[in-house]
Amino acid sequence: MPSRSEQFSTRVVLSLVAAGLFVGLLSGLFGVGGGAVIVPALVYLGLSQREAAATSLIAIFPTALTGCVTYATTGNIDWLAAGGLTVGLVAGVQIGTYFLTKFSERFLRWAFVAFLVSIIVVQSVFVPNRGGSIRLSALTALGLVALGVACGFLSGILGIGGGGAAIPALCFIFGASDLAARGISLVSMIPGTLSGAIANLARRQAYLKTGLIIGVSAVCTVPVGAKLASLLSPRADALLFAAWQGVLLVRSVYVARQASSTDSKEDTRTRSHLETDQKTRSHLRTDQKTKGKTDQKTRSHLRTDLKTKGKTDRKAKESGR
Numbered sequence: 001m002p003s004r005s006e007q008f009s010t011r012v013v014l015s016l017v018a019a020g021l022f023v024g025l026l027s028g029l030f031g032v033g034g035g036a037v038i039v040p041a042l043v044y045l046g047l048s049q050r051e052a053a054a055t056s057l058i059a060i061f062p063t064a065l066t067g068c069v070t071y072a073t074t075g076n077i078d079w080l081a082a083g084g085l086t087v088g089l090v091a092g093v094q095i096g097t098y099f100l101t102k103f104s105e106r107f108l109r110w111a112f113v114a115f116l117v118s119i120i121v122v123q124s125v126f127v128p129n130r131g132g133s134i135r136l137s138a139l140t141a142l143g144l145v146a147l148g149v150a151c152g153f154l155s156g157i158l159g160i161g162g163g164g165a166a167i168p169a170l171c172f173i174f175g176a177s178d179l180a181a182r183g184i185s186l187v188s189m190i191p192g193t194l195s196g197a198i199a200n201l202a203r204r205q206a207y208l209k210t211g212l213i214i215g216v217s218a219v220c221t222v223p224v225g226a227k228l229a230s231l232l233s234p235r236a237d238a239l240l241f242a243a244w245q246g247v248l249l250v251r252s253v254y255v256a257r258q259a260s261s262t263d264s265k266e267d268t269r270t271r272s273h274l275e276t277d278q279k280t281r282s283h284l285r286t287d288q289k290t291k292g293k294t295d296q297k298t299r300s301h302l303r304t305d306l307k308t309k310g311k312t313d314r315k316a317k318e319s320g321r
Contacts (some may be wrong), residue, residue, distance in 0.1 A: 008209075015045060016210060020059070020217025027067050027218060028225020029232075030241045031182020033060035033161015033189050036119075036248055038214060039112065049108040050100060051207065053159025054200035057093075057193045058211025060161045063218040064189035070226040071183035078180055081134045081170075082187035084141045088148020089155070089162060089192035096156015097199040103157065109256035112158050115165075116249040122168045123242035130234050132177040140174065147173075148188060156196055161189040164245075178234045 008016075019041040023034030035056045042052035071077055103111075134140065147169050151162035163185035170181035200206040229237060 016213040017217045020214040021221050024218030024221035025225040027063045028222040029229050031185050032163035035160030039159045049105050054206035055211045056159030057197040059214035060193045062215035064186050066219045066222040067186040070223050076179040077183035082184040084144030085148040086188040088145035089152035089188045090195050092149035092152020093156045093192045093196040096153040097196050100157050113252045116245050119164045120242045120245045123238045130177050132175045134174045134176050
């Protein structure tokens, strides 16, 4: 993977382009940003979980923008509902990107695994309704904002667009059709991922060119995925999405276990070093105490010798008189 200067080899560029094309297909098909694909791909290419999550938001922005246009042309976006979700998501992603710098690599990896498990369960059990719609009210608006905050937080710490969590909630809780839920999700990702990407770049956690290569490549295949989504039944689409998440889950668990094993070895080495340091400090304290006692004895002997010499000198003077 490139360093901070982002100098790419041909293999890396081709890998990023391939990942982008696949991400665009999934984004159009499932209405997600593609972070569940981008993050594992970047980790595989050598980025840390934190760097991959931060860079993923850069790649999702053009993908979501293209997906939004595609769904808007077919009339599958509820703009008012999208506005409420967007307000919350922009706020939540700022919170998430802040905590991205605080959580450990181990936590981030296993959090990503937990997210994938939850998505697989939800997509396996729920049957989306293609004919539903959201009935807006003050309570619904507050609910959409709250959902946006939660999805934005997940987006910030996991590097996902948030669609994987938003779409089932929009269908289950708010009654949106599956296509409308995808369109709403893609609209909210545009300002959400843009604000998160800017925050990550400001904190020097993300790779700009890497993200843009994936994002621009994804733009080419988003319309193809959206066309496929309209041809599949809602249930088939949900099961297909769950199956794909299962593939990612296996890979993510493997990576997380490897990282945990490495961390355990590092912890063992650290504890060993600490124990060695403690023993060294203990020996030093013992040596200092021994040296102190020896110095005391030496000073005592010197005082005794001085006293003895003084007495001898006095006796010699008295004898001379």
